[in-house]
Amino acid sequence: MPGGVWRPDIRPRLNEWVADFVLAGQKALDEPDWASRMALFRLYYLGLAPYENARHFVGLSEHSWVQWTEQIRPATGKICCNGKCSSREDASGMIRDRVQLLPD
Numbered sequence: 001m002p003g004g005v006w007r008p009d010i011r012p013r014l015n016e017w018v019a020d021f022v023l024a025g026q027k028a029l030d031e032p033d034w035a036s037r038m039a040l041f042r043l044y045y046l047g048l049a050p051y052e053n054a055r056h057f058v059g060l061s062e063h064s065w066v067q068w069t070e071q072i073r074p075a076t077g078k079i080c081c082n083g084k085c086s087s088r089e090d091a092s093g094m095i096r097d098r099v100q101l102l103p104d
Contacts, residue, residue: 021080022046028075037068041076044069 025045029038036058044054055065 021076024079025072025076028079029072037072040068041072045072 025041026038029041040054040058040060043049043057044051047054049057051065055062060068
């Protein structure tokens with residue numbers, strides 16, 4: 001590197017974060033009572049399905065959607081932020097920002 005000092009890139013790469021996020025979601029939602037929430041997690045957060053399509057596929061009212069996503073975000077974020085994920089950022093905040101970052 002001309003004019004600079006090489007430093008190893010110790011930041012997590014996107015593919016590492018996504019893999020950890022998938023595992024955190026599976027661990028957080030791995031209860032028989034939460035099987036439908038796991039389907040929602042896979043469809044919306046991992047599959048990037050548009051909100052309306054995901055909501056109708058899972059069969060949720062708008063009110064239930066809000067309740068479920070407010071349960072999924074902290075459950076998954078808690079596992080990510082306990083050192084299980086590569087990223088040190090607040091995973092639940094990153095999930096919340098998904099709608100703003102990705103166009104439908």
